Amino acid sequence: MVAEDEVPPGAGSAFSPDESGFAAYLAALSWGRLIVEAAPAGEVVPADSGEGPGAGGRGAPGAGRAVRVGFLVHSLLGAGLRRVSCPDGEECGDTCRRPGACAYHALFASEGASAEGVLARVARVPSPCVVQADWEPAWRAGDRLVFSVCLLGRAVDHARDVARALEVSFAAGVGSGRVRMAMVRCLLSRGGLEGPDPAGSRGGDPVPGHVRIELRTPLRLVRQKQPVRRFSLEELARDLNFRLAVWGSHHQGLPWAPRWVFLAEDARAARVVADDTRWVSFARYSATQRRAIPLGGLLGRVTLEGVTPRLLALLRAAEVMGAGKGGTIGLGRVRVEVEEG
Numbered sequence: 659m660v661a662e663d664e665v666p667p668g669a670g671s672a673f674s675p676d677e678s679g680f681a682a683y684l685a686a687l688s689w690g691r692l693i694v695e696a697a698p699a700g701e702v703v704p705a706d707s708g709e710g711p712g713a714g715g716r717g718a719p720g721a722g723r724a725v726r727v728g729f730l731v732h733s734l735l736g737a738g739l740r741r742v743s744c745p746d747g748e749e750c751g752d753t754c755r756r757p758g759a760c761a762y763h764a765l766f767a768s769e770g771a772s773a774e775g776v777l778a779r780v781a782r783v784p785s786p787c788v789v790q791a792d793w794e795p796a797w798r799a800g801d802r803l804v805f806s807v808c809l810l811g812r813a814v815d816h817a818r819d820v821a822r823a824l825e826v827s828f829a830a831g832v833g834s835g836r837v838r839m840a841m842v843r844c845l846l847s848r849g850g851l852e853g854p855d856p857a858g859s860r861g862g863d864p865v866p867g868h869v870r871i872e873l874r875t876p877l878r879l880v881r882q883k884q885p886v887r888r889f890s891l892e893e894l895a896r897d898l899n900f901r902l903a904v905w906g907s908h909h910q911g912l913p914w915a916p917r918w919v920f921l922a923e924d925a926r927a928a929r930v931v932a933d934d935t936r937w938v939s940f941a942r943y944s945a946t947q948r949r950a951i952p953l954g955g956l957l958g959r960v961t962l963e964g965v966t967p968r969l970l971a972l973l974r975a976a977e978v979m980g981a982g983k984g985g986t987i988g989l990g991r992v993r994v995e996v997e998e999g
Contacts, residue, residue, distance in 0.1 A: 675916040677968055681853030683915055684971060687906055688850055689978050690814030692821060695843040696803040696828050723834055724796035728789045728875065728988015729942050731805050734832065736766060738823030761819035766986070784901055786813035786909040788978070788985040793875045793957070799837045808978055811910030817846050851975050854968035862920065862966055867998035868931065869965040871973065875991040876938055876955025878983040889935045889960050894981060895925035898972050901979050924969040932961035942987060955982070955989060970996070
């Protein structure tokens, strides 16, 4: 086994290693997003009305232990998928009895052993299920829940299973107090990715103005099994290249992506003009391991200049697939904006 940051690019890809191949690869990728909102049972006032209990997004003081929304959604989704996916309501345990049809296995199985080619050597294959939720405020009993779940490639075929799993978990009770909740909204949208937009110039020419990257939830990059504690555009681009290739190859059935050397070169050439990120430490309780797991990541904003359209396209892909480790628990959520000078 090898670590994911050591995986080399595959050979013989049907996509060319130049910019046109990169654009074609991005255009071939597809995804779906479920926008979900739930409220305590009995509360039916839409959130955008500003009325009703919990409309402000916070529960009453002392309403219970606060939980990060992404962590909570991961638990709800995992438990719900086991209930709706396992045959006869009996959980399969360590070995899935329906690996080709089971939604839980498709969205949460992390083993690289079932992958082919390059990914067969990877200890953990990034999941096609990416939770998007606010880092602050944390959820307390009595709060509404608002979040999204991005499903990459063929995973969107399980959108109905995801919605049903969440409904089952909401009805069973949320949080340590088992607060029953009801689905208020569950909307599915489908989309693709935009390729490089040279805007009348060569793809290697920088876009005008600055590019701002907002790390909305902690970004956990790992290099040679060590956490990256300071923002590095090169490491971020490297991670996104890998995740993009996994999306296409493992989650959508495309050939493994070629080595687009120009993306690494563009990342080295771009300049960080403001780094307002900070390292944050936190913990997540694992029901499987029955213990709190200490974690850490980067939060904040970075402003760049000299970003090429093709590098910008790679960064914007992170808005869908996330960045770094922990996408299924809501980590690595990114927003990218262009500020014209």
